[in-house]
Amino acid sequence: MKITSVEPFILHVPLNRSSISDSSHTITHWGVVGVKLTGDDGTQGFGFTGTHAHLASDRLITACIRDCYAELLVGEDALDTTRLWLKLARYPALQWVGRAGITQLALAAVDIALWDLRAKKADVPLWKLLGGATSERLEAYNTDIGWLSIPVDQLVDGSLRAVEVDGYRRLKLKVGSDDIMTDLDRIAKVREAVGPAVTIAVDGNGKWDLPTCQRFCARAADLDLFWFEEPLWYDDIAGHAALARSTPIPIALGEQLYSADAFNAFLDAGAVHYVQPDVTRLGGISEYITVAEAAHARRLPVVPHVGDMGQVHVHLAVWHPATTMLEYIPWIMDCFVEPIAVEAGAYLRPQMPGAGATLTEDAITQFARPL
Numbered sequence: 001m002k003i004t005s006v007e008p009f010i011l012h013v014p015l016n017r018s019s020i021s022d023s024s025h026t027i028t029h030w031g032v033v034g035v036k037l038t039g040d041d042g043t044q045g046f047g048f049t050g051t052h053a054h055l056a057s058d059r060l061i062t063a064c065i066r067d068c069y070a071e072l073l074v075g076e077d078a079l080d081t082t083r084l085w086l087k088l089a090r091y092p093a094l095q096w097v098g099r100a101g102i103t104q105l106a107l108a109a110v111d112i113a114l115w116d117l118r119a120k121k122a123d124v125p126l127w128k129l130l131g132g133a134t135s136e137r138l139e140a141y142n143t144d145i146g147w148l149s150i151p152v153d154q155l156v157d158g159s160l161r162a163v164e165v166d167g168y169r170r171l172k173l174k175v176g177s178d179d180i181m182t183d184l185d186r187i188a189k190v191r192e193a194v195g196p197a198v199t200i201a202v203d204g205n206g207k208w209d210l211p212t213c214q215r216f217c218a219r220a221a222d223l224d225l226f227w228f229e230e231p232l233w234y235d236d237i238a239g240h241a242a243l244a245r246s247t248p249i250p251i252a253l254g255e256q257l258y259s260a261d262a263f264n265a266f267l268d269a270g271a272v273h274y275v276q277p278d279v280t281r282l283g284g285i286s287e288y289i290t291v292a293e294a295a296h297a298r299r300l301p302v303v304p305h306v307g308d309m310g311q312v313h314v315h316l317a318v319w320h321p322a323t324t325m326l327e328y329i330p331w332i333m334d335c336f337v338e339p340i341a342v343e344a345g346a347y348l349r350p351q352m353p354g355a356g357a358t359l360t361e362d363a364i365t366q367f368a369r370p371l
């Protein structure tokens with residue numbers, strides 16, 4: 001299937017509430033920034049990365065796709081996903097300015113679109129193309145009840161509703177306040193409400209320093225935290241390794257890492273227990289598979305971050321044997337031809353051919369922003 005056109009897009013999709021905050025930012029929209037590739041048989045492949053819907057930087061991503069990657073793709077066989085990933089990722093002039101950040105986010109969108117074309121051509125969902133489903137039940141854990149911007153009484157009510165009404169058995173709460181006691185109090189109130197059987201993970205989005213994290217972990221000893229996500233600055237390998245040695249609370253990270261090499265450095269240092277690659281960050285599905293296999297070879301669980309809000313990661317999670325759960329954030333699901341679906345706290349397996357990234361015409365019309 002020859003690629004005949006490369007069409008970047010920017011969508012800014014409003015959240016399901018006025019705004020949300022974690023320790024690093026407050027946002028009102030999620031950016032769906034990507035590309036539609038068309039094959040000479042008319043098949044359309046969609047891929048995208050996730051952003052904070054900042055138009056100027058979104059335009060840097062689409063410019064990289066339009067002005068740098070497009071000419072490397074037109075005329076190529078879309079099914080050659082490995083060769084094309086290397087062609088783009090190792091193109092000397094782009095490798096010179098890339099290997100992280102904008103070039104990787106743009107490459108992620110292209111790679112996902114290529115895999116989308118490949119799965120559509122094979123007329124199967126991506127998880128089937130990769131080798132079939134390895135988990136009977138893919139548990140969802142709910143992040144959307146735990147934002148730092150939610151007042152503690154609503155945090156408790158929302159957590160209880162997620163458990164008692166929606167059937168979630170796993171929650172994730174944001175931490176990273178200026179005073180750790182504020183966060184410990186919020187977690188303790190949720191733990192008191194939901195009881196000991198529901199797992200509670202916490203996510204600091206890289207805000208605190210090592211002594212603060214160590215104090216927090218010591219005081220959280222009786223809260224039974226499932227994992228502590230991004231406790232320290234994203235690139236601080238030694239700090240995460242020191243924290244991992246000083247607390248029994250497992251460390252989770254990966255949503256900010258751009259390459260398999262970056263993951264290997266954390267794996268080699270014993271600085272991570274729950275490995276969280278994100279196809280929208282580390283250059284797409286091709287590099288995600290490399291990271292998932294490296295983690296699995298060390299018998300570490302892989303729990304993808306959802307910069308795609310689960311649309312593509314649900315396929316990878318159903319397929320890969322190291323993954324048994326997946327984050328749930330419902331912000332953009334209604335933009336897709338096959339929205340993610342969660343019932344009684346578990347993801348349903350996608351059935352449509354492709355990688356789950358196909359946008360509806362309505363969503364494009366409603367949310368597209370000028371390039």
Ligand SMILES: O=C(NO)[C@H](O)[C@H](O)[C@H](O)CO
Pocket residue numbers: 022025027143203205255305306307327
């Ligand atoms: O850290 C996260 N999940 O693990 C959340 O995805 C981020 O907080 C969101 O992207 C909001 O910017």
Ligand SMILES: [Mg+2]
Pocket residue numbers: 203205229230255305
């Ligand atoms: Mg996170």
